[in-house]
Amino acid sequence: MAEKEPVKSKPRPIIRLGLFLMSHSLLVSVVCCTAGILALLLLPVLAKNTYISENALMPGSASPMLSSDDVSEASRFVDKILSLDSSSASLGIEIPRLIKQHITALGGEVNYHEFRSQLNTFRPLQFFASPDPGIIQENYSCMSYGLNTVGIIRAPRGDGKEAIVIVTPYNSRKVTAGEALSLGIGYSVFSLLTRVTWLAKDIIWLASDSQYGEYAGVAAWLREYHTPFFGGLGKLHSEICCEPSGFSEFETDAILETGISDTFRHAGTMAAALVIKVADSSSEFEKDALSIYAEASNGQMPNLDLVNIVNYLAVHGQNLRVKVEKIQSFLHSWWLRGLGGLFESLGKLARSLNPQWSFGISIAEYVEGSATLASSLYNQALGVPTGPHGAFRDYQVDAITMEFSRQLSPGYRNRRTEFLMRGGRLVEGVVRSVNNLLEKFHQSFFLYLLTSPNRFVSVGVYMIAFALLVAPLPMVAASLFSDASKLGSMNEQSTSGPFSKPALKFRSWKWLHAARTVLIVQFWGAFMTLLPYFYCHIPNSSPMTRLLIWIVLLIISLLLLWLNLGSIFSHGNNTQSQRTQWAYLKSVTIAAAFTGLCLMSVINFATAEIGALLLVPMCLMTVPMKLKGWTLRTSMQVACNLVLTFLGFPPVAFVVLKGALKGFDSISIGEFWTWMEALWEWNSATYVYICMVHLPCWVLCILTLLHPC
Structure with missing residues (x-):
C-alpha cells in the first residue's frame, strides 16, 4: 500500500502578501514613491486649523492691565537708552546700570551676569549630549566679556517653584532703535507685573548682551542657571584670568560699586520663555506685524499651544498681522500654482458631490501654505536654531522668538506709545495665560509643521509621506x-x-x-x-x-x-x-x-x-x-x-x-x-x-x- 504524500500547508497570509510584494517590487516601488511625493504635495491641503488644547490657558479671558502710565514710563526709558553716547567707552556698563536702577526702583531683585564669548569648535564626542555644563573652558578668551542684567519678581501667589522668562537681547556696544524698543516693551511688562496680585509664577527679565551674538548671552546664562558657578565677578577675574577683562577699569569699578550682589540669583523651574525683538526695518504691511520663530536645534519645536496663544492674542487682541517665515521663491512658482489650481478644481468637484466634503483650498492659500511648509521643513532639517529661543529648548523649556515689525509710516515717532502698548499688552496676555497653567505644556503637539500661523500638519499626517517613500526599500x-x-x-x-x-x-x-x-x-x-x-x-x-x-x-x-x-x-x-x-x-x-x-x-x-x-x-x-x-x-x-x-x-x-x-x-x-x-x-x-x-x-x-x- 502506497504511502500518502504529506499535504503541504499554505503559508500564512502575511507571508503570502510579503512574497507577492517581493515578486512585484518594481511596481510597488513606483507606486509608493509616487504616492509619497504626492502625499508631501498634499500636506498644505490636509493642514488643520490650530486650536488651544489646554483649557487652563484661557487666552484673552481677562482685560489687559497695562496702562498708559506704564507705557509712558517705558517710552522715557527708551529715550534714556537712545540718548546715551554710542561712542563712549563706558556704554557697555551704562545700559546695564540704567536697567538695574529701574528694576531696583520697581522693587525687583537684580544681579549682573558676566560671561565670556565661547569659541565654537568641532567637538565630535558631544553630539546628542546635553549642553556643555562647563562655564569656563580653555577656548574662552578673557578679553571677550559680555554682561547680562537679570531682574526677578517673586510671585505673591506662588511658592517659587516655577518661573516665566522674558528675554530682550541688545548690543551693549552699539544699541539700535529696535533693541531699545524691545527693552522698553520688557520694562513696561516688568513694571506692571511688580504690582499685580494674580501672579503665581516668578518672572525673570533677562536683558541679554548680544555683542557676541544673540544666542551666546542667553546660552551662557542658562548654563549657569542649571549648573551654577560658585563665586562672583571678582573671583572670576582673579582665579581664572590673569589678563584684564574685556571691560575697562572704569567699567569694572562701576560694576563693583553698584551695590548689587554678584551672586547668581535663581527663581523656579522655567515654564516658558519669550524672546522679544523689534526689527529695525519697517513692515511692508499697512499695520504692525509680528513674526514668530519657533525652530530649535535638531528640529525641536515648542509645544504648539504656546504658538497658538501668541497668534490668538496678537490677531484678536492687538490687531497685529502675524506671519511665519516663507520661502519667497515658492510664492512665484508656476508649477505650484498649477498644482494649486488642480487641487482647487478637485475641491469644487468634491463639494458638488457632497457639500460636507471640505477638500481643497484656493490657489493662493496652497502656494502660501507650500512656501511656509517648505520653510518649516528646511529650518527643521538644518538643525540650527532660528533665534535665542533655541537655547531654552536644549533644557526642554518651551520658548519662541517674537519679532515685532513697525508699520511703515513717516510719523512713526509720534505713535511709539501705541506700538509699546500693543507689544506690552501682547506679552502681558501670554504671561497671564502661562501663569494659569498648573503643569508644563503637554496637551498639544510637539511634532508638527506649520503651513501658516493658524494652520499646521501633525505628525500623524506628515509621517505618511515619509513612510510611503521608504516602504519600497525593505521589499x-x-x-x-x-x-x-x-x-x-x-x-x-x-x-x-x-x-x-x-x-x-x-x-x-x-x-x-x-x-x-x-x-x-x-x-x-x-x-x-x-x-x-x-x-x-x-x-x-x-x-x-x-x-x-x-x-x-x-x-x-x-x-x-x-x-x-x-x-x-x-x-x-x-x-x-x-x-x-x-x-x-x-x-x-x-x-x-x-x-x-x-x-x-x-x-x-x-x-x-x-x-x-x-x-x-x-x-x-x-x-x-x-x-x-x-x-x-x-x-x-x-x-x-x-x-x-x-x-x-x-x-x-x-x-x-x-x-x-x-x-x-x-x-x-x-x-x-x-x-x-x-x-x-x-x-x-x-x-x-x-x-x-x-x-x-x-x-x-x-x-x-x-x-x-
Whole structure:
C-alpha cells in the first residue's frame, strides 16, 4: 500500500502578501514613491486649523492691565537708552546700570551676569549630549566679556517653584532703535507685573548682551542657571584670568560699586520663555506685524499651544498681522500654482458631490501654505536654531522668538506709545495665560509643521509621506536577496555536477561579502565624520579651501577603500557569480539606507524626509553599468543613474536644494562647507546623518555602478 504524500500547508497570509510584494517590487516601488511625493504635495491641503488644547490657558479671558502710565514710563526709558553716547567707552556698563536702577526702583531683585564669548569648535564626542555644563573652558578668551542684567519678581501667589522668562537681547556696544524698543516693551511688562496680585509664577527679565551674538548671552546664562558657578565677578577675574577683562577699569569699578550682589540669583523651574525683538526695518504691511520663530536645534519645536496663544492674542487682541517665515521663491512658482489650481478644481468637484466634503483650498492659500511648509521643513532639517529661543529648548523649556515689525509710516515717532502698548499688552496676555497653567505644556503637539500661523500638519499626517517613500526599500532589499540566493544556488548546482550534493552549508552566507563591504564603508563614513576635527583649525583658510581639502581627502580615502575592496569585485569569474555579488551589495546597501533613514526620522524628521527624497531614488535605481551591448533602454538607465548619483553628492545636493529654495544668484559651492561648520558647531544631528548615512550610501551606489556585470 502506497504511502500518502504529506499535504503541504499554505503559508500564512502575511507571508503570502510579503512574497507577492517581493515578486512585484518594481511596481510597488513606483507606486509608493509616487504616492509619497504626492502625499508631501498634499500636506498644505490636509493642514488643520490650530486650536488651544489646554483649557487652563484661557487666552484673552481677562482685560489687559497695562496702562498708559506704564507705557509712558517705558517710552522715557527708551529715550534714556537712545540718548546715551554710542561712542563712549563706558556704554557697555551704562545700559546695564540704567536697567538695574529701574528694576531696583520697581522693587525687583537684580544681579549682573558676566560671561565670556565661547569659541565654537568641532567637538565630535558631544553630539546628542546635553549642553556643555562647563562655564569656563580653555577656548574662552578673557578679553571677550559680555554682561547680562537679570531682574526677578517673586510671585505673591506662588511658592517659587516655577518661573516665566522674558528675554530682550541688545548690543551693549552699539544699541539700535529696535533693541531699545524691545527693552522698553520688557520694562513696561516688568513694571506692571511688580504690582499685580494674580501672579503665581516668578518672572525673570533677562536683558541679554548680544555683542557676541544673540544666542551666546542667553546660552551662557542658562548654563549657569542649571549648573551654577560658585563665586562672583571678582573671583572670576582673579582665579581664572590673569589678563584684564574685556571691560575697562572704569567699567569694572562701576560694576563693583553698584551695590548689587554678584551672586547668581535663581527663581523656579522655567515654564516658558519669550524672546522679544523689534526689527529695525519697517513692515511692508499697512499695520504692525509680528513674526514668530519657533525652530530649535535638531528640529525641536515648542509645544504648539504656546504658538497658538501668541497668534490668538496678537490677531484678536492687538490687531497685529502675524506671519511665519516663507520661502519667497515658492510664492512665484508656476508649477505650484498649477498644482494649486488642480487641487482647487478637485475641491469644487468634491463639494458638488457632497457639500460636507471640505477638500481643497484656493490657489493662493496652497502656494502660501507650500512656501511656509517648505520653510518649516528646511529650518527643521538644518538643525540650527532660528533665534535665542533655541537655547531654552536644549533644557526642554518651551520658548519662541517674537519679532515685532513697525508699520511703515513717516510719523512713526509720534505713535511709539501705541506700538509699546500693543507689544506690552501682547506679552502681558501670554504671561497671564502661562501663569494659569498648573503643569508644563503637554496637551498639544510637539511634532508638527506649520503651513501658516493658524494652520499646521501633525505628525500623524506628515509621517505618511515619509513612510510611503521608504516602504519600497525593505521589499526591494528582500527581493534582491531572494533572487541572488536562487541564482547562487543554481550556479553551485551547475558547477558541482548533476550527481553532487549542493553545498547548503555555505550557500546562505554569501551575503557576508556584501555586508563586509557595507561595514567597511560605514567605518569610512565615521572616519569622514571625525576628519574635520584635525584640520578645522587651519589659520587664515577660507571655507572654499577647507572644502577642497575635504574633497581631496575624500578622493584619496575612496581610492584606498577601492584597493581594499578589490578582492570583493574579483570574487567569482562567471556572469552569474558577478550578478549575485552586486545584487547582494545593493540589497545590503538598501537595508543600511532604510535603517539610517528610520533612525534619523526619530531624531529629526525633516532631515529624514529630505534625505529620503534624495536617497531612495538613487538606491532603488542603481544598477551596474554595462560596457557592451548598449541599447536605448540601457543608455537611459545609465544616464539616469549618473544624474541621480551626481545629485546625491552632498555638496551638489546642497547647492541644488538651496538654489531651488532661495535662488541660484548668490549660491557658491563654498557655502556648503560654511553650512557644515555651522552644523557641527551646533551639534546638529544633520551633520551625523550626512557623514554616516547619506555619504556611505552614495559611495555604495557608486560601487554598485562600477561593479562588473
